[in-house]
Structures are given as C-alpha cells and as structure tokens.
Amino acid sequence: MRTGKFGKVAIVMLIILGILFTAGCTDTEEVTEDTGEDTITVGIMGPYTGGAAVYGNAAKDGAMLAFNEANLSNVEVIVEDTKSETKEAATAMNKMVSVDNVQAVVGDLISAATLAAAPIAEQNQVVMISPASTSTDVSDAGDYIFRTIPGDDGQGIFAAQTMSDAGYTKLALLYTNDQYGNGLATIITEEFTSLGGEIVAEETYEAGSSDMRTQLTKIKDANPEVVYIVSNTPDSSVALLRQVTEIGIEADIYGSEGLKVGSILELGDSVEGITITSVSPESEEFKQKYMDEYGEEPPAFAAQAYDAATAIIMAIEDGATNGEEIKDKLYEMEFDGASGHIKFDENGDVEGGYVLVEVQDGAFVTLEE
Amino acid sequence: MIISAYQTHIFILIFIYIILAVSLNLALGYTGLLNLGHVAFYGIGAYTSALLAIEGMPYLAAMIIAGLFASVFGYLLVTATDRLKGDYLAMATLGFSFVVYSLLLNLREITRGAMGIPGIPKPSILGLTVRTNDQYLIFVLLICAISVFIMYRIVKSPFGKLLEANRDNAVCLRVLGKNTFGLKYKAMMISAFFAGISGSLYAHYITFIDPTSFYISELILILTIVIVGGLASIKGSIVATAVIIYVPEILRTLDLPSSVLGPVRQALYAAILIAILMLRPRGIFGKVDLE
Numbered sequence: 001m002r003t004g005k006f007g008k009v010a011i012v013m014l015i016i017l018g019i020l021f022t023a024g025c026t027d028t029e030e031v032t033e034d035t036g037e038d039t040i041t042v043g044i045m046g047p048y049t050g051g052a053a054v055y056g057n058a059a060k061d062g063a064m065l066a067f068n069e070a071n072l073s074n075v076e077v078i079v080e081d082t083k084s085e086t087k088e089a090a091t092a093m094n095k096m097v098s099v100d101n102v103q104a105v106v107g108d109l110i111s112a113a114t115l116a117a118a119p120i121a122e123q124n125q126v127v128m129i130s131p132a133s134t135s136t137d138v139s140d141a142g143d144y145i146f147r148t149i150p151g152d153d154g155q156g157i158f159a160a161q162t163m164s165d166a167g168y169t170k171l172a173l174l175y176t177n178d179q180y181g182n183g184l185a186t187i188i189t190e191e192f193t194s195l196g197g198e199i200v201a202e203e204t205y206e207a208g209s210s211d212m213r214t215q216l217t218k219i220k221d222a223n224p225e226v227v228y229i230v231s232n233t234p235d236s237s238v239a240l241l242r243q244v245t246e247i248g249i250e251a252d253i254y255g256s257e258g259l260k261v262g263s264i265l266e267l268g269d270s271v272e273g274i275t276i277t278s279v280s281p282e283s284e285e286f287k288q289k290y291m292d293e294y295g296e297e298p299p300a301f302a303a304q305a306y307d308a309a310t311a312i313i314m315a316i317e318d319g320a321t322n323g324e325e326i327k328d329k330l331y332e333m334e335f336d337g338a339s340g341h342i343k344f345d346e347n348g349d350v351e352g353g354y355v356l357v358e359v360q361d362g363a364f365v366t367l368e369e
Numbered sequence: 370m371i372i373s374a375y376q377t378h379i380f381i382l383i384f385i386y387i388i389l390a391v392s393l394n395l396a397l398g399y400t401g402l403l404n405l406g407h408v409a410f411y412g413i414g415a416y417t418s419a420l421l422a423i424e425g426m427p428y429l430a431a432m433i434i435a436g437l438f439a440s441v442f443g444y445l446l447v448t449a450t451d452r453l454k455g456d457y458l459a460m461a462t463l464g465f466s467f468v469v470y471s472l473l474l475n476l477r478e479i480t481r482g483a484m485g486i487p488g489i490p491k492p493s494i495l496g497l498t499v500r501t502n503d504q505y506l507i508f509v510l511l512i513c514a515i516s517v518f519i520m521y522r523i524v525k526s527p528f529g530k531l532l533e534a535n536r537d538n539a540v541c542l543r544v545l546g547k548n549t550f551g552l553k554y555k556a557m558m559i560s561a562f563f564a565g566i567s568g569s570l571y572a573h574y575i576t577f578i579d580p581t582s583f584y585i586s587e588l589i590l591i592l593t594i595v596i597v598g599g600l601a602s603i604k605g606s607i608v609a610t611a612v613i614i615y616v617p618e619i620l621r622t623l624d625l626p627s628s629v630l631g632p633v634r635q636a637l638y639a640a641i642l643i644a645i646l647m648l649r650p651r652g653i654f655g656k657v658d659l660e
Binding site: 081083090098099116119141178179182 | 373374375378379382474475477482483484485487575576577578579581582586618621630631632634635
C-alpha cells in the first residue's frame with residue numbers, strides 16, 4: 001500500500017511540476033514582450049531525431065551558419081525537434097509561437113509536417129520558410145508560408161519537357177509511394193501527356209524498399225522508350241538501378257535528384273548515360289563556407305536553409321520587427337542566394353533553376369542548360 | 370485565458386489521447402483482447418470524418434459516422450480473428466494496422482494517398498464554429514468527459530464484469546452459458562467507436578492528416594499509455610496519458626545545446642517510462658496481468 005501511495009504522490013507531483021514549468025515559461029514570455037522590444041526570436045524546426053534526421057540536421061546547420069554569420073544582436077534563435085511527425089510539428093509550432101514568441105521560422109522539411117504547422121503559423125502571423133517541402137499543397141498553405149526550394153511542379157515540368165524535347169513519346173514512371181514521389185509523378189504525367197507523349201506504365205514502390213523486380217518487369221513489358229525514376233534514399237537508388245540492368249530494360253533512364261548519390265557510380269558501365277534532373281547546385285562560395293565550418297560537403301537542403309535564414313535576416317536588417325512586417329519584406333526582396341536566385345512569388349514560392357546531370361565515364365557531369 | 374496557447378494545445382492533445390487510450394484499455398485491459406489494430410480505427414475515424422466534413426456534412430454527424438464506420442471495421446476485425454488468442458491475435462491485429470495504412474496510402478482517389486488531406490474544416494455545431502484553440506479545448510473536454518463517462522459506466526455495469534470474466538477465464542464463462550464471442554464483438558465495436566471519435570477530433574484540430582499520422586509510432590504511443598497506466602484501469606489510462614504527453618514537453622525546456630537536445634529528450638523520456646514500470650510492473654494503477 002505504501003508504494004501505491006508513493007506512486008500516486010509522485011505522479012501528481014510530476015504533473016504539477018510540469019504545469020509550473022510551462023507556466024514559468026509563459027511568465028518569461030511576458031517579460032520579453034515588455035522589456036525586449038528589440039529582441040526578435042526566430043525559430044528553426046525540423047526532424048533531428050527519427051528517419052529524416054540527416055536532412056534535418058543539415059538544414060539546421062545551414063540556417064545556423066547564416067545566423068552566426070549575420071550575428072545580429074537583436075535576434076535570438078531557438079531550435080525545435082519535430083521528429084518528422086505531423087503532430088510534433090504542430091506542437092513545436094504552438095510552443096514557439098506562444099512560449100518563445102517567435103516571428104519567423106525556418107522549417108519544417110517534410111511536406112506533411114510543414115502543412116500541419118502552417119495553419120498555426122498563419123493564424124498567429126508568423127512567417128514560415130521551408131527549405132525542403134516540395135508538395136504543391138504548400139503553395140496554397142497561406143500568405144505567411146514561403147519556401148526556398150521550388151515545388152514539385154517546377155521539377156516535374158522541367159523533367160517532362162526535357163524528355164519530350166529529346167524526342168521520347170513513350171514514358172514509364174517508377175516512383176516512391178510517398179508525398180514526394182506522388183507529387184512529382186502527377187505533374188510529369190500532366191505535362192508529358194499535354195506535350196503529346198504517352199505514359200505507358202506507372203508503378204510505385206514503398207520508400208526504403210530494395211526489391212522492385214515486379215514493378216520493373218511490368219515496365220519492361222510495357223516497352224517504354226524512357227523510364228523516369230523517383231527515388232529518395234541511396235539504398236533504393238542503387239538497388240533499383242542494379243535491377244534495371246538485371247531485368248534487361250533497354251529504355252533510357254532518367255531520374256530525380258535522389259539518384260545523384262556517389263554509391264550508384266560503383267555500378268560501373270550499367271549506369272553510364274543516366275540523366276538526372278536536379279535543382280541547381282549550391283554556389284561554390286557557400287560550399288566553401290560550409291566546409292570550413294563543418295568539415296564536410298553541404299548535404300541536401302543546407303543551401304536552401306541558409307537562404308531561408310538569409311531572407312529572414314535581410315528582412316530584419318531592413319527594419320522588420322514582427323511576422324507581418326517580415327512577410328511584407330519577403331514578398332519584395334530579391335537576392336542571389338546559396339541555392340540560386342531567390343524571389344518569392346505571390347504564393348511564397350521560388351522559381352528555382354534546374355540542371356541536367358549525366359553519368360559520364362563514372363562521374364556526374366552537369367550539362368549546360 | 371489563464372493558460373498559454375501552447376498549454377492549450379497540449380491539453381487538447383491529452384484529451385484526444387485520453388479517449389483513444391481508454392477505448393484501447395476497454396479492449397485490451399478489460400476484455401483481454403491483445404489488439405494492435407487500434408491505431409487503424411483511429412485513422413479510419415480521422416479520414417472518414419475529414420472526408421465527410423469536406424463534402425459539407427455537419428460536424429457532429431461526420432464525427433458520429435466516423436465512430437460508427439470505425440466500429441464496422443471493429444466488427445470485421447473480430448470476424449476475421451475470431452479464433453485467435455493472445456500473441457496470435459496480436460499478430461493478426463498488427464497486420465490489420467498495416468493493411469489499413471496501406472489502404473490509406475493507395476486508395477488515392479479517396480484519400481489522396483501520401484499527399485494527405487490539408488484544409489480540414491474546424492468543427493461547426495449548430496451554426497457555432499469552433500475557431501480558437503480555447504474553444505476547441507472546451508469542446509474536446511466535453512466530448513472526452515462524455516466518452517469516458519460512457520466507457521466508465523460500461524465497465525462498471527454487469528456487462529463490464531462479463532468482459533473481465535471473459536479476460537480471466539473464458540472457458541468458465543462459456544460453461545455458465547454466456548456467449549463469449551458476442552462479448553468480444555461488442556467490446557471491440559465499442560472500443561473502435563471511441564477510437565474513431567478521437568480520430569475525428571484529431572483530424573479537425575490539426576486540420577491536416579496523412580497516412581503516417583496513423584502508423585507504428587502512434588500505435589506504440591497508445592500502447593505505452595495503456596501499459597504504463599495499467600490494464601483495466603480507466604483512471605490509470607487518464608493519468609498515464611497526461612504523464613506521457615506532458616513529460617516530453619517538460620523536457621523541451623531543458624537547457625541543452627540544440628545538437629543533443631533531441632536525442633537526450635528521447636533518452637530521458639525512455640528512462641522515465643522504464644523507471645515507472647520498474648517501480649510498478651503492472652502500470653501505475655494496474656490490477657491485472659495479461660496472459
């Protein structure tokens with residue numbers, strides 16, 4: 001019985017402690033509101049644990065690089081983990097908005113997380129700039145929602161036009177059954193058919209799986225002239241390309257940037273001539289800066305996060321003090337960032353540039369566009 | 370409002386999860402059905418309600434239908450797993466979770482697949498729209514109180530005692546001339562109904578859902594709540610929900626460098642859960658062991 005009582009008391013205390021803890025935070029919020037008119041809090045949110053942690057940390061490092069460089073005395077940066085879950089993203093956004101009183105946020109990466117947090121940001125007039133969410137739904141998420149990576153429609157249209165211009169008329173699609181794969185495939189299908197082409201096969205696979213023989217066999221039977229592959233994990237990319245050779249698909253292979261990983265080059269001759277559509281690479285200047293700071297080449301989304309942070313910094317330097325003013329400045333600004341030219345359109349999207357990358361003699365070669 | 374918007378948000382989540390956890394406890398703790406398919410009912414409820422509301426159905430109707438629809442799946446699940454017990458039932462119901470996840474992902478014409486459903490309308494009842502989080506908190510609290518009260522009355526009723534008897538000794542109960550299959554059906558359908566209701570509350574609160582919101586990590590979360598709170602204890606599930614949703618939020622305020630905060634938070638959270646179960650192996654208010 002004694003332990004029973006002890007247990008109950010401990011739990012009740014834990015809860016009270018929790019309430020006091022967060023209540024304490026509310027107090028500090030009021031203090032900053034009263035005294036610190038000058039301090040503007042900016043948040044960074046993304047997945048730092050869980051499946052997408054690699055991308056999340058890269059984006060955080062990229063954004064922090066910009067904030068450290070600018071070293072603004074009136075800007076305070078806070079970081080929140082969202083574990084790539086929608087619920088966590090909503091919680092993190094709520095916390096940053098009401099406890100830390102943030103005015104702008106760099107994040108989230110995963111489109112689903114961004115879409116879950118966006119209504120909260122919009123309602124509280126907090127600017128949100130995603131460095132990685134490419135879903136077309138993000139365009140319509142609200143006035144305060146921006147991104148520094150072009151949406152799926154950009155890459156999809158670019159890929160469809162490139163393949164159409166190269167004279168292909170029979171296309172097969174193989175893509176991951178997730179937000180990214182579906183988004184891209186939908187746009188490519190629309191654009192390619194409107195350019196007079198035909199989609200002869202459309203197959204999906206679960207993200208992270210390594211056996212696509214069934215799908216590839218079906219694609220082979222449909223006899224396409226070209227296959228477009230959407231993959232976003234290195235393991236799947238390698239497995240896929242190996243199986244393309246194994247099954248003996250004669251068609252030319254195009255793919256999204258997920259194929260642009262060093263490990264596919266180990267497959268040798270069989271990957272020669274593969275063409276990859278990719279967002280324009282980061283600037284050499286940024287690459288150098290990132291390497292000096294972190295000792296490795298910038299991973300995906302680091303440059304986009306750097307640009308998102310830069311945009312917020314520029315708005316603040318320009319005199320913006322709250323979310324609404326930052327938003328207005330963002331729609332006006334234009335600059336050459338680490339990931340390319342940044343100019344937000346009326347949906348808060350950037351146009352972005354794309355390049356074609358081809359595997360030639362065992363290396364990725366960027367073709368002139 | 371005396372509490373911040375952040376706390377309001379946490380409390381809303383806690384009340385939604387209380388319904389979810391108590392309803393799982395009804396099947397798992399009281400009836401002894403090792404059901405790992407509960408998260409699927411939650412997802413079915415969320416999607417049903419979201420899709421109906423987008424089509425223009427009044428919120429209350431959409432919520433009830435979401436519960437009923439989840440309930441139908443509860444019926445189907447028991448039909449399919451009728452003869453299974455214990456671990457075998459656990460495997461089969463886990464399979465059910467995977468199947469529903471896969472359906473949500475692949476029935477693209479209906480669910481938009483991996484793209485998820487954005488812009489789910491906030492509930493509107495008799496012309497009054499629940500707009501702010503404060504209003505939503507009151508609304509959720511109300512639904513939560515009603516749901517838990519109904520489930521409390523069920524487990525305290527003679528019917529509830531039969532459920533517990535079925536868990537403890539089904540053979541004996543059958544000898545006494547009771548229909549144990551019927552009991553399982555009823556328990557699972559009630560449990561699924563309330564899971565569907567909580568799914569609906571979640572969907573209309575966050576206003577965006579996608580299949581990954583109703584998958585393994587959610588399943589583990591609600592199972593943890595029920596086990597930490599104690600099987601066959603409504604009080605336990607309620608307290609455990611508050612603890613399990615609140616503790617990670619307290620850990621957010623730890624003063625650590627951002628590079629280690631995420632992992633440290635997870636590790637501490639795990640340590641706290643293990644500590645609770647070491648001190649009280651049957652959960653905080655648990656009275657029974659599951660065979």
